[in-house]
Amino acid sequence: MPSFLSSEAAQDASSPQTTASAIHGRLRHDILRGVLKPGERLRVHDVAQRYGGGTIPTREALSRLSAESLVIYLDQRGFAVAPISEESLEDLTRARVWTAQAAVREAVRHGDAAWEERVLLAYHRLSKVPRYESEEPPVQNEAFDPLHREFHLQIFSGCGSQWMVDTCMRLFDHAERYRHLSRQAVVIPREHEHKELVEAVLERNEADAIALISDHFLLTAKIVVGFGSHA
Template sequence: MTDAATPTPSEEAVSADAFRLLRADIVSGALQAGSRLRFVELQARYGIGTSPLREALSRLAADRLVVQEVNRGFRVPPISMADFEDIATLRITLERQAIEASTRAGDEAWEEGVVLAHHRLRRLGRQEQAPEEDAVPEEWEMRHRAFHNALIAACGSPWTLHFCAVLHDQFDRYRRLAGRDPAAQVTLAQQHEELLDAAIARDAERAGRVLAAHIDLTRKTVVERLKRLM
């Protein structure tokens, strides 16, 4: 006998869709920082009912991608330079540990996954150069994230992977708001090549050092651009 309180697969799927759509729109900036997340507007935007939206918002609040206020509902977190610096520092620490562990422990399948993810990212970069400095295709964003995920996939710690994913979402919310810096992008792309080389060579120390520099360069670029926008 099925427990009446247990969500049906269809309800779970709708809630998962709501979570995915809301998360993507918050990280991309489609839902603006500090804006109220009103159920009527979200229902119209996504065509999803109140219950799965509420569940999705509660999940996002647990990852601090949404702020839940007593008797005032939900909103997108505001922008804070101190918050971003904290996120960047923690991301460097955790992701550096993860890539070092992954480089040491990764098997042949892991290595092939890294090579493929990098090839897909580099290939898209050659074929779809954005005409405007801030116009970055969503496909590039997905392939960029896939490459970074592949690098740390063999770290051996599901909790580390979870928190790395949360920090990456938080970091990307600021990065995407700041927009693309063509000058910095040249160095960042070179660092992707260095990360691939270090992974294949199983040089964990070098991989960690390059990744830390990669994230920190992005941090500096984001801070400089946001100061001009704020």
């Protein structure tokens, strides 16, 4: 009996995991962008049909999202999109500010020339893409999101700690749900915030860089809370 799988058998063996990863990616995208609403039930059979997979990889994908706190498991009732709240947003924003301040401080102090180049390139790419496809009514530009994430990733990447970068970006991803709410609430020109942050970190102005990243996160929370109070 051969000690290895044929290429076809190997492909079949890996396909459930591949399918689970594909469903996970699409579900995650739809949760972060608000396509799937906070609290919305995620019945395994319905999700499998919607995203084109079997129940086993679908359950695996939902379990992964549960580990990321984007999905919750309801005892005996299956899964649901994790709820959001003003209290949760305040907690998330505090954590983002604390970790970002530490990461930016270390990046400004210790980031090298390669880090500066990565920051400049990420900012250049981001600055070429508008946040909205149209402002009246507000239609968000999906091409903006990955460039926005990459920009923040590169700002943090100079801190010298992969654990810190991973923590900052996990919090960044959770905040994506709230950012989309803020963009639906009101169109505010915010591109200058990224420009000022880049200038501060590249000038090694630690105090300004920390203040700017903090204000950047706090403004998003303020917009969302203000929108909620008038909804």
